[in-house]
Amino acid sequence: MRLMRRVALRRLGTGAGLCAAALAGLLRPLVAVAAQWNKTAFEAQVLTDALKELGLSDPEESADIVIKAPEIAENGAQVPIELSTRIPGAQAIYIFVDKNPQPFAASFSFMDTAEPFVSTRIKMAETSMLRVIVRAAQKHYVASREVKVTIGGCGE
Amino acid sequence: MAQAIRMRVKLVGDVADVRVLIEHPMETGLRKDPATGEFVPMHFIQTMTATLNGKPVLEAQWSRAVARNPYVQFRIRGAKVDDEVGIAWVDNRGETNSTTTKVPAPH
Numbered sequence: 001m002r003l004m005r006r007v008a009l010r011r012l013g014t015g016a017g018l019c020a021a022a023l024a025g026l027l028r029p030l031v032a033v034a035a036q037w038n039k040t041a042f043e044a045q046v047l048t049d050a051l052k053e054l055g056l057s058d059p060e061e062s063a064d065i066v067i068k069a070p071e072i073a074e075n076g077a078q079v080p081i082e083l084s085t086r087i088p089g090a091q092a093i094y095i096f097v098d099k100n101p102q103p104f105a106a107s108f109s110f111m112d113t114a115e116p117f118v119s120t121r122i123k124m125a126e127t128s129m130l131r132v133i134v135r136a137a138q139k140h141y142v143a144s145r146e147v148k149v150t151i152g153g154c155g156e
Numbered sequence: 157m158a159q160a161i162r163m164r165v166k167l168v169g170d171v172a173d174v175r176v177l178i179e180h181p182m183e184t185g186l187r188k189d190p191a192t193g194e195f196v197p198m199h200f201i202q203t204m205t206a207t208l209n210g211k212p213v214l215e216a217q218w219s220r221a222v223a224r225n226p227y228v229q230f231r232i233r234g235a236k237v238d239d240e241v242g243i244a245w246v247d248n249r250g251e252t253n254s255t256t257t258k259v260p261a262p263h
């Protein structure tokens with residue numbers, strides 16, 4: 001009896017695998033649409049509005065997102081940040097600066113064999129929380145860090 | 157305006173470590189031209205794509221908050237010597253630029 005159950009489960013597993021493969025094919029056009037520049041999210045002036053537009057509301061706190069950023073950025077026009085994650089199945093990294101006029105700064109989607117890692121430089125208008133959201137298969141996760149800014153980079 | 161893309165690829169094991177420097181003003185529209193006192197119009201890259209042998213590996217969407225002359229570093233697993241890494245961008249004025257480079261042999 002127990003053996004039967006195991007075989008059945010194994011069959012189910014194969015079925016699920018096939019389903020995932022079929023879904024991946026079906027989802028491809030959606031991904032192409034997602035690649036359109038998200039005007040509404042970028043123009044949102046409040047963090048929660050940007051998150052809602054991106055489908056990233058209420059992310060779960062995660063210790064598996066690594067943020068390397070200066071504690072104090074002398075020049076807000078060039079703030080170096082390095083982001084990576086150990087979250088399995090991470091698909092994209094989103095960067096938000098709470099106190100920028102428009103908080104959604106950038107997103108990086110990783111496909112194929114790209115590692116969930118990115119290093120870049122952003123502008124910060126003033127001292128603010130830097131919020132990093134990672135989108136994985138079904139869930140999204142957040143980590144944040146305060147960066148103090150000496151000279152704002154808004155007018156740059 | 158010359159808008160160069162400089163790219164450096166280093167192969168570490170089977171991981172291609174890619175560093176890209178894009179020449180672009182990334183104007184926020186909030187900066188005043190010191191000479192005229194007028195605001196300099198918004199001009200910034202909105203999407204950047206990276207490919208490995210023509211296959212997309214990274215798709216970035218940017219706001220005006222990405223720093224001037226954008227710098228991006230990323231990593232692609234499963235890369236080999238002579239694989240081709242491509243970079244392309246489009247800005248809010250519809251201007252574009254792209255370049256490719258071969259993965260060099262590690263030293």
